[in-house]
Amino acid sequence: MYYGYFNGTIAPTDQLAVGVTDLSLLRGYGLFDYFLTYNGRPFQWDWYWERFQNSASRMHLPLPLSKDETYAIVMNLVERSNEASLKTGLTSLNDLAFRFILTGGYSADSISVVRPNLLILAEMIHPTPTIQYEQGIKVILDEYVREMAEVKSTDYKRVILMAEAIRAARASDLLYQKGGEISELSRSNFFIVKGDRLITPDRHILHGITRKTVIQLAQSDFQVDERPVLLSELYDADEAFTTSSTKKVLPITQIGDLTIGDGYVGPKAKFLLERFDELVKTW
Amino acid sequence: MYYGYFNGTIAPTDQLAVGVTDLSLLRGYGLFDYFLTYNGRPFQWDWYWERFQNSASRMHLPLPLSKDETYAIVMNLVERSNEASLKTGLTSLNDLAFRFILTGGYSADSISVVRPNLLILAEMIHPTPTIQYEQGIKVILDEYVREMAEVKSTDYKRVILMAEAIRAARASDLLYQKGGEISELSRSNFFIVKGDRLITPDRHILHGITRKTVIQLAQSDFQVDERPVLLSELYDADEAFTTSSTKKVLPITQIGDLTIGDGYVGPKAKFLLERFDELVKTW
Known part of the structure; x- marks a missing residue:
């Protein structure tokens, strides 16, 4: 209870x-x-x-x-x-x-x-299914940007409205973009990995606490770029992942019709998830 | 009760x-x-x-x-x-x-x-104060357009967020415009009068039932244009008014710094309000 x-x-x-x-x-x-x-x-x-x-x-x-x-x-x-x-x-x-x-x-x-x-x-915590960490998730692109994205208002009409489209695409969530610029998923932040670089949007987003935690954890092993991220940058990304309190560090292996990297969960997302799990174990 | x-x-x-x-x-x-x-x-x-x-x-x-x-x-x-x-x-x-x-x-x-x-x-009905019908109201411009404006969703964050700005300007409401195109007030529709023409926006609006009623009542005395309306058209408007179930036909005499017509309630808005009041008296 x-x-x-x-x-x-x-x-x-x-x-x-x-x-x-x-x-x-x-x-x-x-x-x-x-x-x-x-x-x-x-x-x-x-x-x-x-x-x-x-x-x-x-x-x-x-x-x-x-x-x-x-x-x-x-x-x-x-x-x-x-x-x-x-x-x-x-x-x-x-x-x-x-x-x-x-x-x-x-x-x-x-x-x-x-x-x-x-x-x-x-x-009750609704944990992310283990299979999603093993296989990565699919998201679909949606032309949308949240009003007052930095404020955690209760306005999540968009993703509820799109629930049928997400299911029909056998996807887990939406990735918002507007005019080719990526912002965030419906309830979590977005990162791509290129070599030793982590790249994550810095505007039109909710500033996630898990995002901030992951950026801190990554400092010694990655160069972290917080800046506008374009759709075109997805094509040569090695990995992509999303962060939120319940998703922690969750790999994204497909975005619409585009397969990210080789389509499998990559080592950098795995590494960051391990670092995150270590941190919370002794919190 | x-x-x-x-x-x-x-x-x-x-x-x-x-x-x-x-x-x-x-x-x-x-x-x-x-x-x-x-x-x-x-x-x-x-x-x-x-x-x-x-x-x-x-x-x-x-x-x-x-x-x-x-x-x-x-x-x-x-x-x-x-x-x-x-x-x-x-x-x-x-x-x-x-x-x-x-x-x-x-x-x-x-x-x-x-x-x-x-x-x-x-x-309980909250009737519009008589003095507003006698003097007309002031509204201020706001660069905004409602998401899914045709759907009467409960999303009225914008006007609550702007309540202080409205009070500070001694205004009654917001008039939304985006890129110079007018849509509606925060909870009511918008009309201008030029000669015997009624002009009212036809997109990015909630299709008001009072708006529809007034357009019907106006058919025999006015030419009614439902089409996109630009901010620049306010400068030579004779009158402006707003319609909603509780406002009925409510004159607007000032929009930001701009005085509409001669700044007094005009005969056309008065005429339409009388027609509306006659209709509801025998409903």
């Missing part, structure tokens, strides 16, 4: 509910963040908090809790969710995902922001 | 709530529609239903109710909301606003659509 926090109340997640005048429901006005715990501790907490705060500020929503208050609630939810799991007979404590959601709050005139609503939800 | 319907349950609106795995909350995946009743009957019901159905189809969400079932619920909510008002001592039955909200529904993996959630809410 998972617990959540909503405006001061802590309860099992399936007992939490939001009133129907919330501006996320009426007007799509909300933002979120999402991270995992490793060994019971929030991964890269300082960076996630900074990004959450930045999204809130860019959307003109004051945060109702301080960093320390929020951390205390997260740890409280870790404890309660674990206690509940132990009671149902599970013996090992598993790590959790956390979702913060900040909305425009309840609005009497259905447009004016008065006081934001804050949800903090502990969730 | 106002009543609402949520997935089969009818209750006072303030007792309705949506669980926290709804895709409108998690991913901004929702659409809506909004109309008024006149003399207790839904205004332009056929047209609103057609548009709601079209939005749902464009967002790949099956409608859980038929047109007739939905109409019966609307009339049920009219009755209950009126009964509740009578009990509290009000003697006259007032007209209501209705908001339909269709979301991506509850999602276990926070991205896949399984079964949409449908809300039908009776609401």
Whole structure:
């Protein structure tokens, strides 16, 4: 059983509910963040908090809790969710995902922001299937760029709208490009590898915490270029991969009709995934 | 007291709530529609239903109710909301606003659509202040175009984000333009008047039901041009106005620094508002 926090109340997640005048429901006005715990501790907490705060500020929503208050609630939810799991007979404590959601709050005139609503939800982690790490994934190109891409708003209409097209292509996700410039996947960042160079888009993207972690881990072995990346650069890439909290470092072996490198998972993505797994093991 | 319907349950609106795995909350995946009743009957019901159905189809969400079932619920909510008002001592039955909200529904993996959630809410009408009809409103230009403008998705982030800028300019709303082409206001359509010509944008807009009604009402007295409208055309416009269900026909006398015509409410907008008021009086 998972617990959540909503405006001061802590309860099992399936007992939490939001009133129907919330501006996320009426007007799509909300933002979120999402991270995992490793060994019971929030991964890269300082960076996630900074990004959450930045999204809130860019959307003109004051945060109702301080960093320390929020951390205390997260740890409280870790404890309660674990206690509940132990009671149902599970013996090992598993790590959790956390979702913060900040909305425009309840609005009497259905447009004016008065006081934001804050949800903090502990969730089950949906791990990426092992076969995807072994074979790499296929993505399809989509001409699109997210509005206010740097803000983690809740606007993910595009990928839900494209779900049928993704399935029809036997692909896992979209790779967004606009006018030939690549930005990101629908919920994760994008890298290509050329020799000892890692190349990753630096604009029209959400600045991923896993992206930042991987760039740090890569410093001693790679030259990392953060810059605009063109579609044409895919043709002579050795490897491609995507990064996110749940995908970690996930190889991409096909982009639309184009096979990346030799079509198999490459050594550089594998190497970075190992470095990442080492880091989180002792987090 | 106002009543609402949520997935089969009818209750006072303030007792309705949506669980926290709804895709409108998690991913901004929702659409809506909004109309008024006149003399207790839904205004332009056929047209609103057609548009709601079209939005749902464009967002790949099956409608859980038929047109007739939905109409019966609307009339049920009219009755209950009126009964509740009578009990509290009000003697006259007032007209209501209705908001339909269709979301991506509850999602276990926070991205896949399984079964949409449908809300039908009776609401108080927020009438446009009389002084705005007497003096006209000011709007400010904003370089923006709504994604999937023809679909009434719940995505109104832009105008909420710009609320401070609108207030600072002592304006009432935004007029969207992109590359010099005007589309619409944040929640209403746009018209200019030149002589006996009504000119209104025909693309990148939500096809407003009030817009359609006004075009019908205008047929015998105006030539109506539905076509792309450029910013440069504002300079020699006699009048400008906006249309929506709650604004009806509302004059615009200032757009940014530009005064429209002589800066006063013009006779053509007044004439069309009178025609509109006559129509709804006997609806």
